[in-house]
Amino acid sequence: MTDAFLTNLAFYVISFCVIAGGIFVVSSRNLFHSAVFLVFTLFSVAGIFVMLSAYLLAAIQVLVYVGAVAMLMIFGVMLTTQLSNVRIRYMNEQVWPALLICAGFLALLVYGLTDTPFATGNVAAPVEGAKAIGTLLMTKYVLPFEMVSVLLLAALVGAIVIAKKD
Amino acid sequence: MFELRGLIDTIWGWIAGLLADIGLSAGLVQLIGYAIIAAVLFGVIALVVLFLVWWERKVSAKMQDRLGPMRVGWHGIIQTIADAMKLLQKEDITPKNIDFPIHFWAPVITFVAAFMVYVTVPFGKGLIVADLNVGVLYIIAITTFTVIGLLMAGWGSNNKYALLGGFRSAAQVVSYEVPLTLSLLGVIMISQTLSLGTIVGQQDGFFKWYVWRQPLGFVIFWIAATAECNRTPFDLPEADSELVAGFVTEYSGMKFAMFFLAEFLNMFTASVVAVTLFFGGWMSPFGPDFGPSWLWFFAKTFFFVFVLMWFRWTYPRLRVDQLMGFAWKVLLPLAFLNILLTGLGIYIFD
CATH class of the missing domain: 1.10.287 (Helix Hairpins)
Incomplete structure (x- = not known):
């Protein structure tokens, strides 16, 4: 086990938390659960910032978004009549065109990311x-x-x- | 002399040597080191909290002309350990119609957030786990998780008293966080840094303590911090005469204990921030090298914890409307005034 492996492992674990949390946020049928997963996702993003030595951004990310999500929870509970087990329709007749556009956008993003020569260097964070x-x-x-x-x-x-x- | 840093470095050097000998990479050794630090820190903090619970009972007893716990150990000193053992063994009762994952994770989040603050606290000379260059901001950010924990406990319990308690608490904590953060800004403006280690280092002398330059800032911070800890006179979230036990109504056994310990931990955190930012942290009043620094740190912190207990057993509880009005109409303008005065002071004197 090398140190680069440990760093990579940390990155993939945090990234997995971000993506899995994000999927739960949009797919949960309970508004309160969505809000909790939103906290989880945003906190994991702060973890990515920490890995990049951007401590200020990480602290502000947590400070701003956790408070904001707390507000979201309060309004969610106060303003909605039915919080849990809401039957939301995820799909309608436009599912195929939507899927097509999303796939195209994803392909574009992947193409852009793989094709861009990102400048890398050993510049230390201030x-x-x-x-x-x-x-x-x-x-x-x-x-x-x-x-x-x-x-x-x-x-x-x-x-x-x-x-x-x- | 009496400083712990050298001892810790020696012990860690020995352990790290052993780990390196069995062929672990430098990064892995460091990771194990962090785990050990976390465990030790947890042990120290847990001991402090156990002591604080006993102390609160003793202080309240003295103020009400009682004896308090006397039976278990010398003057009941290990009463809390007995209580903790009892809570550990108790059946974990969960009501039928609760939102189980939310109900389950609420105490965990509250407790872990309360504990995570101590990563960046300078306990003594060189005794700081990570002197983050955003230390003050980190503490403020992590303590906001308390709100999430309280809201989760309130909602997940499926109980009207718990929900009301959680909501009151969220409104209170979010409101008082604004003057609290603004009151700390004065110290940051003078010290020109967010690192707690550097802020303590600048206060090397009794008259260099920032409280002398930020008296208004300290008063605002202390009132807001009392409210943040949900302590009397701001204990509306668990006003037992109105709301049974507020957000902890449906918790029992170890989960209740976690909320209870987190509350005492938050009280200790508030005192730690007050001591570190306003009262010179581990610096002794007689210069930086008088006596063990960690002893000074704990002495000062325990004094402020005592002040919080004093508040609790002296003042009656505020009403909800008074509470919010006080935060927004009195503390917030005062905090802005403090920032203005600090800016003027820096402009004129520096």
Whole structure:
């Protein structure tokens, strides 16, 4: 057993968790189970970030999404009348065209991924990732950063306006 | 002298040598090392929690002019171990119409999340498992899992009291997390780092403790942390006079014990964060080399745990509407004010 083998093993285990969790999220017939698997999937994605030494991204991934999913659970329980054993139809008459398009898209993705020469190198991740990202967000990328904030604010206000009934 | 790091390094050097001799690769040896560290850490934390349970009973007894546990061991010191053994042997009763996987995993998630925080805590000089450069953020991120655990317990139990308890708890924890995170921002702005080891290293002297520069930040943090731990006066999730036992209503035996231990662990975590960020961590008030650092760390932390117990047995419980209003209308503006003042202070003095 070599160390490269251990690293690969960790990567495949985490990737399996991400994909399996994702499949459960969309296929579970219970909204609450879906939400729990969503936490699991997003947490596994944070594991991938950790493997890439992107600790800041991993921490933010967990911080933002776990709280968000908790909210989702609350709204799921509060706003739906029937949570478990919902008979959802997974398929309709468009199943074959949909399958065709999905397969085509998958083929395109695989082709793109295998054909792209990814630049690899031994560049170490910056030690103070938080500081570097913070500085960049406040100087070079301040305009996109502010735009995203305004967009999020607009979405919040929009959600309140739509939800307000009177 | 009295520092544990050298001893640990010696023992680990010996074990690692043995493992390397039987032909394991360096990565595998490291992996086994992590497993051993995790086990040791778990043992220490479990001991601390067992002690805290006994201590809480003693403190509450003293405050109510009782004796508390006296029979098992000296002044009942091994009472908690007896209780834990009893809980281990109890039948695990699960109600019929529960959502079984959710009900089963809720205590596990709560307990594991409460335990995972300790990866990045500096217990003493050199006694830190991983000095992550996002340590503060990591602790905040991992503690959010508590909400998921509470919601799962509330929903999975299929019981109205449990569901109400879980919901109250989620609303409370999510609300108080905002002022809590913002109150820590002041310390991060001054220290210019998220690493807990570096933050402790900067506070090498009584007057360099960040509490002197962040008094408002500390008060906000401490109130919000008390709420995060679901302790009185914020113990609405398990207000026993209204909700039986809240989200733990349908749990028994070891699963109940896990929630119980996680609650005490969260209390210890809150104290650890307070000590590390505001009170110099393992630094002694008389300079960095006075006495064993880990002893100072535990002494300070236990003092803050005592303050939490003091709160619990002194204050009455808040009402739900008061609780949320307090977080959003009082603590949040104060936290923003604190950030503004800190920024001004850095701008003027540095």
